[in-house]
Amino acid sequence: MHEEVQYSHSTDIPGLVLSKARFAEFRFEPHYHLDCHIALIASGVQRQSFRGESLLLTRGAIQLMPAGEVHDGVAGADESYTLQTFRLSPALLNGFGEEITGKHYFPSQAAAVLQDSRLAEQLLKIHATLQHGMNDPIMSETYVLELLESLFARLKQPSPTPIAGALSSQQLRLVREFVEANIADKIVLEDLSLLVGLDRFRFLKLFKRTVGMTPHAWLLRMRLEKAVALINANRNMPITEIAHAVGFFDQSHFTRAFREAYGVTPARF
Numbered sequence: 001m002h003e004e005v006q007y008s009h010s011t012d013i014p015g016l017v018l019s020k021a022r023f024a025e026f027r028f029e030p031h032y033h034l035d036c037h038i039a040l041i042a043s044g045v046q047r048q049s050f051r052g053e054s055l056l057l058t059r060g061a062i063q064l065m066p067a068g069e070v071h072d073g074v075a076g077a078d079e080s081y082t083l084q085t086f087r088l089s090p091a092l093l094n095g096f097g098e099e100i101t102g103k104h105y106f107p108s109q110a111a112a113v114l115q116d117s118r119l120a121e122q123l124l125k126i127h128a129t130l131q132h133g134m135n136d137p138i139m140s141e142t143y144v145l146e147l148l149e150s151l152f153a154r155l156k157q158p159s160p161t162p163i164a165g166a167l168s169s170q171q172l173r174l175v176r177e178f179v180e181a182n183i184a185d186k187i188v189l190e191d192l193s194l195l196v197g198l199d200r201f202r203f204l205k206l207f208k209r210t211v212g213m214t215p216h217a218w219l220l221r222m223r224l225e226k227a228v229a230l231i232n233a234n235r236n237m238p239i240t241e242i243a244h245a246v247g248f249f250d251q252s253h254f255t256r257a258f259r260e261a262y263g264v265t266p267a268r269f
Helices: 090-101 117-132 137-155 169-181 189-195 200-211 215-233 239-245 251-262
Strands: 004-009 016-023 028-031 036-043 046-050 053-057 061-065 071-075 081-088 112-115
Touching: 016 117, 036 117, 061 117, 061 137, 081 117, 090 137, 090 200, 112 117, 112 137, 117 137, 137 189, 137 200, 137 215, 169 189, 169 200, 169 215, 189 200, 200 215, 215 239, 215 251, 239 251
Parallel strands: none
Antiparallel strands: 004 016, 016 081, 028 071, 036 061, 036 081, 046 053, 046 071, 061 112
16 A cells, blocks of 8 residues: 655744655554654544553544654554654753743653643644645744643643733734735744734734734735735736745745635636
8 A cells, every 4th residue: 555754844944844644555664753753543543552561543543752752563453554743852842841831941751642622733733834834934933832822721731821801002003014015925823922012922922912813914914915005006916926925935836825815816806
């Protein structure tokens, strides 16, 4: 049976690697990693030996495998299984973990298998979105922060720091002015959070509570609305130029996002 493995290395989030694999006969011999793995089974069954126990992992299970833990893996039935993983470097885990939990260091996690179908489905969706949107830094940062917040909330080790309050009208004005002045450029979450003196996680939570959209969704809509204004102002302007003018570096990404927002392609608007 055909087996395949795909790796995606994030340029927006150093230390994040995504993998998606389908295995039938391939066997992971006992091994360990120097980074943290969050593993999900999208289909089929994986059999794993870990600390003297035999585990069967199926869809709905979430495995948190810290650095240094020895384990193996093989198909648990007479059919293939699909494995999707998030690999997070120690530096990435410490940096994002501190923002979410308020700790100045990230306590070492014990290996765990969570049986939580709802959270597993959310994480599979995040994995797929990150794989198809790795050229969007705010989206990538948002999804990784939400991924870790969901896991920490479920594990309660350490618990996410409660976030209260909202952004002020002055803070929102600073964000909007910066975005409009830099709409053609790459904008990351830290660019916006530093404007209002917050870390990325606190800014993400307060922005969403205040505006009703994530910073990524709001920025994407701003880029699209600016594109509409350019189309209306100059019907002869090439679509590629419009895309670049509002911060899309990939015309196919621009066309797809435009269609999802307005129901038609930019050329037919």
